[in-house]
Amino acid sequence: MSMAVAGSLRGARAASFSEQLRKPVWLLVPAACFLAFIYLLPLFDLVRISLSGPSWATHFERVFAVSLYWDSLVRTIKISATVAFLCLLFGYPTALLIHRSKGIVQVLIATAIVLPYFIAILIRTYAWMVLLGRNGPINKLAIWLGILDEPAQLLFNRGSVLLGMTAVLLPLMVLSIYSSVSRLDPSLKRAALASGAGPLAVFWRVLLPLTLPGIGAGVLIVFVTALGFFITPTLLGGPADQMFAMHITQQADFATSEGFLQALAVVLLTITLGVVAVAGKFLGYEFIWGGGKLVEATPTPSETRGRDKSARQRSIGTFFADAIGWPLLRLVGRLPASFGTWTVRLMGGFVVLALMVPIIVVMIISFSKASFLTFPPPGFSLRWYEKFFSDPEWMAAFFNSLTIALMSSALAVTLGTAAAMGVVRGTFKGKTAVMLLLVSPVIVPPVVLGLSLYSLFLRFDMVGTTWGLAAAHAIGGIPLVVVVIAASLQGVDPRLEQAAAVHGASPLRVFRTVTLPAIAPGVAAAAFFAFLHSFDELVLSLFLSSAQLKTLPLRLWADVNYQLNPVLAVVSTLEVLLVVGGIALARPVLARSRGAI
Amino acid sequence: MTDGLAGRAERRQHIAEQAGNSSGRVFQAIGSSIEVANVTKRYGPFCAADDISLTIQPGEFITLLGPSGSGKTTLLNLIAGFQKLDSGEILVDGKPIHHVPTHRRGFGMVFQSYALFPNMTVSQNVGFPLRMAGMDRETTERRVAETLEIMRLSEHALKTPSQMSGGQQQRVAIARAIVMRPKVVLMDEPLSALDRRLRESIQIEIRELHQTIGSTILFVTHDQGEALTMSDRIAVLDAGKIVQVATPVELYRHPETRFVASFVGESNLIEAEIVQKRGSTMTLKNKAGYVFNAESRNAIDVGRATVLVRPERIAISNEPASNTTQATVTSAIFLGEILRIEAKMESGETLLIRCSDIAGRAMPSPGDTIHVSWGAEDCWVLA
Structure with a gap:
């Protein structure tokens, strides 16, 4: 009797242990181990080295004492804030334009925004160099119109940096705001109109306040990304436009600056994470991955904050609202609807042009007959395509990139899919924190990540290895995969899985027969994004590759800095074709996970 | 009105x-x-x-x-x-x-x-x-x-x-x-x-x-x-x-049309032939030969017509009486205050009946024969 009890007890314990093992939480382990080794460990190391001076603060004191770095830091913050503002100014009308247009027009406008989003920053910056160059179309057009007598130097100044960075980051802002606008109940606008509010009053009182989360998320993502920007300001800026990340790469060339170099990186990292942390307090950290709240194991009570705050502000606020706010609102509300419509159309149209024209110009130039960059081309030929495909160095770089991107994508999809399953299907506390860790690599400035990885790669002799680069690229690929797969998984009804289980399917079989088919399009899209991320990656590769292992972006980077020749246009055109093909395949999924990073 | x-x-x-x-x-x-x-x-x-x-x-x-x-x-x-x-x-x-x-x-x-x-x-x-x-x-x-x-x-x-x-x-x-x-x-x-x-x-x-x-x-x-x-x-x-x-x-x-008749409230639409018209009252005969009177505002006085009879206006009894027609119960559902009965008439048309539950009366069950009737004021000839 007692034997039997003991036996059944043991059985129960064994069962509960194997049940424990079967919990989806364990799916997080591979990704966690991978990121701990190749992402968190180097970052901790980076901080440790930065503190290793005679006193812990030595290196940091130098960062803040030398005006070169301090000025650059202030300049970086100013430029980033300006870019974020410009992106908002032009991005909001563009998001509205997408929302308000219908059918094929909507698809075209949305494509014009999404397509550049997937094209390498290097290539889009190169396109602006072509556009703004001495022989570029803008100078040519200005002379033809008689505005200029001779080509002006449009490049290498603050204006070109702001223009280039805004153009590069605009899609992020538009997608963020669009996801907010498209979720609004359309009858809210009608209700406001029926309440006597004019079209612009509706915008100000209803549309704008309700899309504030999207605006906040967009501004923050753009600002934080701009803080760590390296490629665009290097190529489009002059000596007076040095951004902070550029100092880190310059210092990296001197072996003597060990410690100080890390301190520079830690400063940039701290500012970035600080901004994200403060923003996350207000917006919820979901803004980083642009998704909705995750279902936590223990639901936190919804807070009703802001009540007493609004009561306090009422006395001062009411006076201004009565005296200025409401009358002004009513006045503005009298403007006809066509005023707003045309503002949206003109600004949105301008954005679409600004995003598409550089790409189109570069595609045209790739077929140029001329041996230097000029637009319009004097004639057309395929000579630059021949040069690209017959040059062993270009081809070697291309195949290196292809191999690395395929490996990296496979790694990111395997680890990322498992982790997404763990996050969405698992029941545990602190989901937001786990998700935050998984997607945080997109926040860390690539320069900082590259620098930290460099010491790790040196220690384990991974510099210049194909698999080393693939693993490094997978750090940034995992967040993309997790976000896309988590979104598709949330679209799968868990009751379908329960139904399959009730009818006798084992967990693995449930995954194979129910879950996987449902998320397959998401997996395909995620694989494509991770592939593109690696294929386009430049900054990490700058730190981690060797002379023997050149990737395509590295070759491009070398050429952009020395000679602007049309072979670059050929590479750009091929990349655009790759992206267009990928988007065409991934379109159904893209529509669902829009607003993801 | x-x-x-x-x-x-x-x-x-x-x-x-x-x-x-x-x-x-x-x-x-x-x-x-x-x-x-x-x-x-x-x-x-x-x-x-x-x-x-x-x-x-x-x-x-x-x-x-x-x-x-x-x-x-x-x-x-x-x-x-x-x-x-x-x-x-x-x-x-x-x-x-x-x-x-x-x-x-x-x-x-x-x-x-x-x-x-x-x-x-x-x-x-x-x-x-x-x-x-x-x-x-x-x-x-x-x-x-x-x-x-x-x-x-x-x-x-x-x-x-x-x-x-x-x-x-x-x-x-x-x-x-x-x-x-x-x-x-x-x-x-x-x-x-x-x-x-x-x-x-x-x-x-x-x-x-x-x-x-x-x-x-x-x-x-x-x-x-x-x-x-x-x-x-x-x-x-x-x-x-x-x-x-x-x-x-x-x-x-x-209701003026079949659409309104069937969209507003539950309805029985019975096909019948006009026998005679006298003022606002018509005499009609259905396919099985049941002759009944109905109200009408229509101009037509010969040919075929569709007659609307609301389910709650139909009287049922277990015994045949003067001017009733026979129907076979196909389903009977007890809804609390009323009974909802479906019955097949001799003409082949299905009749929906809603009648109040009367104490002591047995629930009809499928297959039972009942006798149904309606008065002139209970039906309406559609255009």
């Missing part, structure tokens, strides 16, 4: 006078008349509103009833100004309004999805139309308080919409729609997101509100029961056209 309408208008006039005499706090507006004249709206080849004409009396509660896609919401949106009409005219108090943008039409509107501004409190929501109309803070606050009191929402004034239940949210939406004392209130399926009990209580609330405020109310629904409960008159729409406009009683008793 027209008497009833005039009676209501008179009563409303009376209320208005009383209100004018007693105190300024009573909510009162004199509703507008709305004239929809030959209105057409197309979406590509699809005609959502096909040459619709409708005259709405001042202060009337009129319901647009129809299945989804019948054009009722299109017509409401055209009147609200959310969509532009292709041809025709809409006149409010005799003035054309289709060039006036929505926000200057001065209507109140209630939406199916409530459409409360989530970034504002209840009192800010209700006060929004007042502020947009340029009223000062004191007037706004007073009028908001009055309106919330009428809707019994006073204690919720500082809540945000997300903190309230669906029924409360819809009452806030109604408060926002009436706070300006508009001459016209448009309601677009305002109750269809609510559960049945709540729906019934708010139906009564809206009816009483209409008596109080006197605005013209244009109410859209696909629920025929709701339309019958609430309306002064009902306009039934089908495929972009108005099929019949009538009071609830008239619509139920004397």
